[in-house]
Amino acid sequence: MAELAETMAEPSPGLVSTAIQAITRHIRSEGLAPGDPLPSEAAMTRQLNVSRTVVREAFRSLSAMRLIDMSAGRRATVAKLDTGAMSMVIEHGITTQQISVHQVYDVRRTIEMRTVALAALRRTEAEAAAIAQSAKLMRENFQNPEIVMEHDIAFHEAIAAASHNPVFSLIVTAFSGVTRRTWEIGWRTRSSNEDQLKMIKGHEDIADAILRGDPRLAVEHMAEHFDKSVKALLDAGIA
Amino acid sequence: MAELAETMAEPSPGLVSTAIQAITRHIRSEGLAPGDPLPSEAAMTRQLNVSRTVVREAFRSLSAMRLIDMSAGRRATVAKLDTGAMSMVIEHGITTQQISVHQVYDVRRTIEMRTVALAALRRTEAEAAAIAQSAKLMRENFQNPEIVMEHDIAFHEAIAAASHNPVFSLIVTAFSGVTRRTWEIGWRTRSSNEDQLKMIKGHEDIADAILRGDPRLAVEHMAEHFDKSVKALLDAGIA
DNA sequence: CCCTCAAACCTGTATGACAGGCTGTTATTG
DNA sequence: CAATAACAGCCTGTCATACAGGTTTGAGGG
Numbered sequence: 001m002a003e004l005a006e007t008m009a010e011p012s013p014g015l016v017s018t019a020i021q022a023i024t025r026h027i028r029s030e031g032l033a034p035g036d037p038l039p040s041e042a043a044m045t046r047q048l049n050v051s052r053t054v055v056r057e058a059f060r061s062l063s064a065m066r067l068i069d070m071s072a073g074r075r076a077t078v079a080k081l082d083t084g085a086m087s088m089v090i091e092h093g094i095t096t097q098q099i100s101v102h103q104v105y106d107v108r109r110t111i112e113m114r115t116v117a118l119a120a121l122r123r124t125e126a127e128a129a130a131i132a133q134s135a136k137l138m139r140e141n142f143q144n145p146e147i148v149m150e151h152d153i154a155f156h157e158a159i160a161a162a163s164h165n166p167v168f169s170l171i172v173t174a175f176s177g178v179t180r181r182t183w184e185i186g187w188r189t190r191s192s193n194e195d196q197l198k199m200i201k202g203h204e205d206i207a208d209a210i211l212r213g214d215p216r217l218a219v220e221h222m223a224e225h226f227d228k229s230v231k232a233l234l235d236a237g238i239a
Numbered sequence: 240m241a242e243l244a245e246t247m248a249e250p251s252p253g254l255v256s257t258a259i260q261a262i263t264r265h266i267r268s269e270g271l272a273p274g275d276p277l278p279s280e281a282a283m284t285r286q287l288n289v290s291r292t293v294v295r296e297a298f299r300s301l302s303a304m305r306l307i308d309m310s311a312g313r314r315a316t317v318a319k320l321d322t323g324a325m326s327m328v329i330e331h332g333i334t335t336q337q338i339s340v341h342q343v344y345d346v347r348r349t350i351e352m353r354t355v356a357l358a359a360l361r362r363t364e365a366e367a368a369a370i371a372q373s374a375k376l377m378r379e380n381f382q383n384p385e386i387v388m389e390h391d392i393a394f395h396e397a398i399a400a401a402s403h404n405p406v407f408s409l410i411v412t413a414f415s416g417v418t419r420r421t422w423e424i425g426w427r428t429r430s431s432n433e434d435q436l437k438m439i440k441g442h443e444d445i446a447d448a449i450l451r452g453d454p455r456l457a458v459e460h461m462a463e464h465f466d467k468s469v470k471a472l473l474d475a476g477i478a
Numbered sequence: 479c480c481c482t483c484a485a486a487c488c489t490g491t492a493t494g495a496c497a498g499g500c501t502g503t504t505a506t507t508g
Numbered sequence: 509c510a511a512t513a514a515c516a517g518c519c520t521g522t523c524a525t526a527c528a529g530g531t532t533t534g535a536g537g538g
Contacts (some may be wrong), residue, residue: 014521016299024327028334040488051523053292056489060255060296061303065324067331072489073530081337085304085324088263089409092306095267098320099405107406110353111346166338167346170328171410253490279519290492295520311520312499 015050019058022048024067027078034080038068081166086174094178101238102230104178109226111171112156116206116222118163120215127162128211134158135203142193142200149183155203162210182238189232199228254289258297261287263306266317273319277307320405325413333417340477341469343417348465350410351395355445355461357402359454366401367450373397374442381432381439388422394442398449421477428471438467 023038032038039047044055059076062068066084068076093099119127134155141147153176160172190196202225209218262277271277278286283294298315301307305321332338358366373394380386392415399411429435441464448457 016521020303024331024334027331033335034337042488053522053524057296057299059489061300064259064300064303065327067327070489071530073487073532075488078335079331081328081332081335085328088304088306089320089324090406092263092266092304092318093320093405093409095263096272096317096320098273103404103406106353106404107350107410110350114345114349165342165345166332167329167342170332171346255490281519292491292493298520309520310499312501312518314519 015048015054016057016061019044019048019050019054020061023058023062032078034078036078037075038077040075081170083170083173086170087177090174091177094181101178101182101233104175105226105230105233108172108175109223109230111168112159112226113219113222115160115163115165115168115172116210116218117215118165118168119159120210120213120218122164123162123210123213127158128207131155131158131162131210132204132207135200135207138203139197139200142196145184145187148187148200149180152183152203153179155207159206159210182233185236185238186229186232189236199225202228254287254293255296255300258283258287258289258293259300262297262301271317273317275317276314277316279314320409322409322412325409326416329413330416333420340417340421340472343414344465344469344472347411347414348462348469350407351398351465352458352461354399354402354404354407354411355449355457356454357404357407358398359449359452359457361403362401362449362452366397367446370394370397370401370449371443371446374439374446377442378436378439381435384423384426387426387439388419391422391442392418394446398445401449421472424475424477425468425471428475438464441467 023044026032026038030036038059041052041055041059044058045052048055059068059070063070063076064085066079066082069079070076090099090104094101094104119131123131134151137151138148138155141151156179157169157173157176160169163169187196190199202221205221206218206225209215209221262283265271265277269275277298280291280294280298283297284291287294298307298309302309302315303324305318305323307315308318309315329338329343333340333343358370362370373390376390377387377394380390395418396408396412396415399408402408426435429438441460444460445457445464448454448460
């Protein structure tokens, strides 16, 4: 068996890629669920007939993508869905200037127009309350930009969660890092307190529409919110 | 300096995470672009004052996320934007049943309603031709499901590319793996050749609307296409 | 039956070694 | 002098070994 895998290996990819595939295949073929343990490194080493170095690099790679969880002394376990890898990819695209903040905002707008509608239709009472709470905390701390930002991010992530589609949550959360980098600019561009409070009012309107279960109104407010945000960024010279 | 980094390290995260951060920080602080070389493992080893084992696992992790490219003999280089990591995350979510195919399709629909509109507005002549070509190849090979599928995937990716927003391309491409897994089911569900050809006609209509630069019509056809595809999957019992 | 604790297992990191790929430089040859 | 071939040096890929420290488990004692 070991030899079979060895002879079947493609020319270039290297042993580590093979090991990664073996592990993911194991997860699938065994039907593992989040929290379930994977084979130990030693077991994998024997099974694949490669050194522990190779196996470790494979495990570590999957851990970096947050497909598995590793911690000292314990065996690796299958991980819950996590946005870690996606965030890294987006961040990488931004820092290497392969994608622009503006492009990210266009995607966010597209997605959040949908999440907000779904949230209005599917939200539980608790979710509606959490969304409204984030908006409320934005207002209460409006003189402290950093805190407002964190509640803003929580607000959008809460809406995505209320859409009851984890894929939306995944993507929205992956963009939060970009928001953290650009938020201050957008905030300062709203020069007056009045503008800033108006922006917070926009969030409250969205929360309200979701609470009332009115998707059309929610989408309308969300669109307005994004249009203003993008305009603020453009005014500040962010491409 | 080395000691400074050592004393500043957080308690648990481990040296590898620190090394990963150091590398990404290096990319950012040096303003590296895709193709630019990174420091050698030996250099990183000295700079961070850790073993080569740790540095290698860090490099390998970034390589797994496709943030850098590695190959024997050469130093690692900054990678072009790639969908590898995202695909893995989505696949992982599906195989561990944390997300459903239906949920992925809802996200795809949301995104592609936008990409198709942008494509109609922004496509170059070459892009419009490529999109139409994929549709044409679907028809020409309609008796061979696998080939039709590949052209179907290429069709949707071409539209995303024509949106001129790489983030959309990234996401759409990340979903292609899911499509490969479910496509056959949707195809077989369209029991008659007539249904299958109708579905291909839908693609041609989309391509046509894009060629004519009519976003409204393009969106309309895309919506119809997705609604039918989702219905086919539902009929087949895919949650 | 419960508590304690040590042995067994597991991961995290370090070190040294060697094979093989890549590159630039040098020496050879026409 | 120019083209080319050989080489040396650097780099990554893989392996073997060792040890520190965390986790689990079960045996033994109370």
